Amino acid sequence: MSVAASHSENTAAPSERAPLTAATSLDEARGIDLHLHSRASDGRLTPSELVDLCHAKGLSHIALTDHDTLAGVAEAGERCAHHGMRLLCASELSCQWRGMTIHIVALLPQGPNAAFTASLEGLAEARVRRAEEIARRLQKLGLDDALARARAIAGSERPLGRPDFAQALVDAGLAADRQAAFKRYLGAGKRGDVKTHWPALETVVGWIVEAGGVAVVAHPLRYGMTRRKRDLLFEAFIGAGGQAAELVSGYQNRDTTFDLARQLAHHELYGSLGSDFHFPGGALAPGTLSPAPRSHVRPVWAHPALADFVAPR
Numbered sequence: 003m004s005v006a007a008s009h010s011e012n013t014a015a016p017s018e019r020a021p022l023t024a025a026t027s028l029d030e031a032r033g034i035d036l037h038l039h040s041r042a043s044d045g046r047l048t049p050s051e052l053v054d055l056c057h058a059k060g061l062s063h064i065a066l067t068d069h070d071t072l073a074g075v076a077e078a079g080e081r082c083a084h085h086g087m088r089l090l091c092a093s094e095l096s097c098q099w100r101g102m103t104i105h106i107v108a109l110l111p112q113g114p115n116a117a118f119t120a121s122l123e124g125l126a127e128a129r130v131r132r133a134e135e136i137a138r139r140l141q142k143l144g145l146d147d148a149l150a151r152a153r154a155i156a157g158s159e160r161p162l163g164r165p166d167f168a169q170a171l172v173d174a175g176l177a178a179d180r181q182a183a184f185k186r187y188l189g190a191g192k193r194g195d196v197k198t199h200w201p202a203l204e205t206v207v208g209w210i211v212e213a214g215g216v217a218v219v220a221h222p223l224r225y226g227m228t229r230r231k232r233d234l235l236f237e238a239f240i241g242a243g244g245q246a247a248e249l250v251s252g253y254q255n256r257d258t259t260f261d262l263a264r265q266l267a268h269h270e271l272y273g274s275l276g277s278d279f280h281f282p283g284g285a286l287a288p289g290t291l292s293p294a295p296r297s298h299v300r301p302v303w304a305h306p307a308l309a310d311f312v313a314p315r
């Protein structure tokens with residue numbers, strides 16, 4: 003199926019779609035996007051602007067998944083209520099496994115417990131320490147005042163992320179664009195890729211499960227792993243109490259997605275869907291997803307913990 007065809011399917015007006023229920027299969031799901039970013043982390047829109055855009059795209063069920071923070075969730079929740087949409091309290095958590103940075107989406111239908119909130123504060127501190135270390139390394143590579151430059155780009159409100167350093171490198175003429183900055187300085191294995199500050203995968207999954215939430219491996223095809231390595235990741239994740247993985251993240255190759263569905267079914271993981279939208283004007287919009295194949299993978303919204311999320315109002 004072409005990108006254009008899948009796009010129009012996903013943006014059909016709400017009235018043309020069957021309402022999402024726990025019984026809706028992954029391949030029939032419309033109006034849902036469980037991976038979205040706002041200005042509370044490295045997205046460009048305010049939470050309200052993001053929800054308005056999701057509404058305009060015909061979405062009814064969404065999760066705001068800003069990196070290592072729940073700061074945008076309250077505002078997004080108010081805006082969703084205004085539109086009659088459902089919002090899951092959520093965040094995309096950074097962790098490490100076998101020397102790699104892995105992202106785990108925390109879906110928290112009961113909201114955060116006290117321990118989870120405290121853990122997020124720990125992640126915020128880890129992010130501060132990491133930014134200082136990235137700045138030190140970039141300074142050695144020729145970017146003066148790296149920390150101040152990144153802070154000027156991010157503004158005073160939100161924690162620093164690698165995209166801020168990427169922009170600083172572009173502005174200083176050290177990279178042609180942000181993509182090039184990641185390729186040369188900030189991407190996996192490069193000098194500016196500092197991951198020793200993130201907690202272990204098992205730790206982060208534990209926080210989510212103990213808060214009554216569902217842990218989801220984000221974009222499993224984007225870590226440059228072999229299928230066998232992904233099996234090991236899923237085994238470690240499940241051993242720690244993890245329950246789901248994203249079957250579709252934005253645009254994916256059809257055959258690869260089909261194979262990932264087989265892998266999720268084999269591990270009995272629930273499947274989630276999300277665009278990983280960050281800003282308008284790029285290839286992706288909220289709800290833009292390659293189609294999920296027919297498979298035996300149960301949708302994450304069929305998980306008992308998410309029953310209220312898809313219950314008719």
Ligand code: AMP
Pocket residue numbers: 044069096162163164165180181184185189280
């Ligand atoms: P951080 O959470 O600070 O480590 O930043 C990770 C974020 O950087 C990801 O969520 C993406 O939004 C962005 N990112 C990662 N890799 C790339 C890349 N190759 N090109 C552009 N942006 C990237």
Ligand code: MN
Pocket residue numbers: 039044069280
């Ligand atoms: Mn991001």
Ligand code: MN
Pocket residue numbers: 094105220221
């Ligand atoms: Mn991610």
Ligand code: MN
Pocket residue numbers: 037039067094278
């Ligand atoms: Mn993301």
